[in-house]
Amino acid sequence: MEREWNDNQPIYRQLRDRVVAMILDGVLKEGDPLPSVRNVAAEYRVNPLTVLKGYQQLVAEGLVESRRGRGMFINAGARSVLLQGERQKFLGEEWPRIQSAIQRLGLKVEELLNGSRPSSTAAPSKPAKSDPPEEES
Amino acid sequence: MEREWNDNQPIYRQLRDRVVAMILDGVLKEGDPLPSVRNVAAEYRVNPLTVLKGYQQLVAEGLVESRRGRGMFINAGARSVLLQGERQKFLGEEWPRIQSAIQRLGLKVEELLNGSRPSSTAAPSKPAKSDPPEEES
């Protein structure tokens, strides 16, 4: 299991993202309880407050309900709300940047999407001008 | 021009990434001077120290040489080194996560390839199991 925090994102946000992924993947279904704050904290060797903060993101998004003394539970409709929201965020904010990066690196989007491994020896020796960034003296 | 720092990344790293992008795009060629620390700081309304920190990342990577009193200059071979290194980083670290996200969101290859607006009404009602994250009580 992933006990590491590879990214450059704060842990509490990665935690939030993992729960979101679990909901989307159907590992956590609506009505299910989230693993308890203390358990997660112990399991991932992280401060309970950090876990709580991640969870409360989800509460703020309306995906999860917190019942004191009982636990935190996934709301009805969470998955579809998520599916729509995360899609929009991905297509609107992330994908454009990803596409730029791919092009900049001389990689083919189609190859990547089709899962074919690039040989990584074919490098464009000429820059592919497309969207010249700004610069000023 | 982009004067904003949309991301969740530290500014100095975004700064570094922008310069890298400019090198890859051929906007900045080998031997060229980088825009001066003070100018960038003023232009982007950011602290000179932050700019310097971003630039020094590039020095540490061997992409840029700093000459006191003159400026900072892009090293010979910077672009090809970059092309290889950034590719590896992208394919090894970023793309796998991106792929997971795409699959999780049930996005179609065509939607991604065309800049077309997703109709957002076709949502997979059944989770696409693939790589079940861990959970424990």
Next chain:
DNA sequence: CAGACTGTTATAGTAAACTATAACACTAGT
């Protein structure tokens, strides 16, 4: 009630990122 589990709040400390202000060091043009 007692005990064991939930979420939550309080207090306090560390580290990283960023900021403001200022000075130092070096190069080039006049």
Next chain:
DNA sequence: ACTAGTGTTATAGTTTACTATAACAGTCTG
């Protein structure tokens, strides 16, 4: 030499993320 442009360092303060430790507040089971 003077000046204006480079990079660089020093000092110090703010904010955010994370941590440790502890206590408070509910729920449920025995």
